[in-house]
Amino acid sequence: MPLPIDSVATEAVAIPTRRVRDRFEFKPPLKWAGGKRWQLPALEPLWAKVDAARLVEPFCGGLSVTLGLRPRRALVNDINPHVINFYRWLKRGLTIDFALENDQRRYYQYRNRFNDLLGDGRAHTSEAAGLFYYLNRTGYNGLCRFNSSGGFNVPFGKYKAISYRMHFSEYESILSEWEFTSADFEQIDLEADDFVYADPPYDVDFTQYSKGGFDWNEQQRVAEWLSNHKGPVVLSNQATPRIVKLYRSLGFRLSFLEAPRRISCTGDRTPAREVLALRNIA
Numbered sequence: 001m002p003l004p005i006d007s008v009a010t011e012a013v014a015i016p017t018r019r020v021r022d023r024f025e026f027k028p029p030l031k032w033a034g035g036k037r038w039q040l041p042a043l044e045p046l047w048a049k050v051d052a053a054r055l056v057e058p059f060c061g062g063l064s065v066t067l068g069l070r071p072r073r074a075l076v077n078d079i080n081p082h083v084i085n086f087y088r089w090l091k092r093g094l095t096i097d098f099a100l101e102n103d104q105r106r107y108y109q110y111r112n113r114f115n116d117l118l119g120d121g122r123a124h125t126s127e128a129a130g131l132f133y134y135l136n137r138t139g140y141n142g143l144c145r146f147n148s149s150g151g152f153n154v155p156f157g158k159y160k161a162i163s164y165r166m167h168f169s170e171y172e173s174i175l176s177e178w179e180f181t182s183a184d185f186e187q188i189d190l191e192a193d194d195f196v197y198a199d200p201p202y203d204v205d206f207t208q209y210s211k212g213g214f215d216w217n218e219q220q221r222v223a224e225w226l227s228n229h230k231g232p233v234v235l236s237n238q239a240t241p242r243i244v245k246l247y248r249s250l251g252f253r254l255s256f257l258e259a260p261r262r263i264s265c266t267g268d269r270t271p272a273r274e275v276l277a278l279r280n281i282a
């Protein structure tokens, strides 16, 4: 059943996670902070209704939305070049030919090797893609963090058990007509009828600054850019008052969703409210 889209709604709609498990079996291979796989039941009817030739995800991160909607054509972008290198190799049916072990000593050995590849200008290789996958699955919380000299510096994750895969050939056919770019979102060459699903880093309310360097000016830049697109647009963000105001003022239609996790570190257990802001979708 499609979720109601209501421009004046203040109640957030909760999406049962069972619906995601049952209907969207193609799981993203990476762990990614802020993954939106849980939104697929709300997004699928919008995508189906528009029937666009191409899906564009300017902030693809863990790729959960494009993988869930499975368009024939897609343009998938993220400013993080390592995640895009991994997807480019996924498209070529990546095979990992070194041992994958949930072991601390091995982790730091592979982390050093990955950093050596970056230092040698070999960040685009299949070895770098395989190591990035291993570090993502094995490192702390799937974080992707670099020190000031550009070295990946996430510590070992200490998970009890990890299931790794060595072969990714089944992605080849799904990704065969997907294009991958790594750039700032404004560099993307949009076609007028592209369906854009944009999930930028969350707005962190009451502050100009955010850890990922994505401040309020960046949020406004995203909103302006999306509002200039002639085709269908779905924006996802945390429903902070200023995000709601910004997208309303630009004429987007809003609906509210209840995120299936807590994002507060203050002990507040209220489910986070998220907003989908829509344009050019009847």
Ligand SMILES: C[S@@+](CC[C@H](N)C(=O)[O-])C[C@H]1O[C@@H](n2cnc3c(N)ncnc32)[C@H](O)[C@@H]1O
Pocket (backbone or CB within 6 Å): 032, 033, 034, 035, 036, 037, 058, 059, 060, 061, 062, 063, 064, 065, 077, 078, 079, 080, 183, 184, 185, 186, 199, 200, 201, 202, 214
């Ligand atoms: C909330 S995450 C996206 C999560 C994704 N929807 C998923 O389901 O996994 C936001 C992403 O935006 C990327 N990003 C941050 N600034 C960007 C920029 N200026 N242009 C393009 N991507 C950017 C980050 O690297 C991050 O992967």
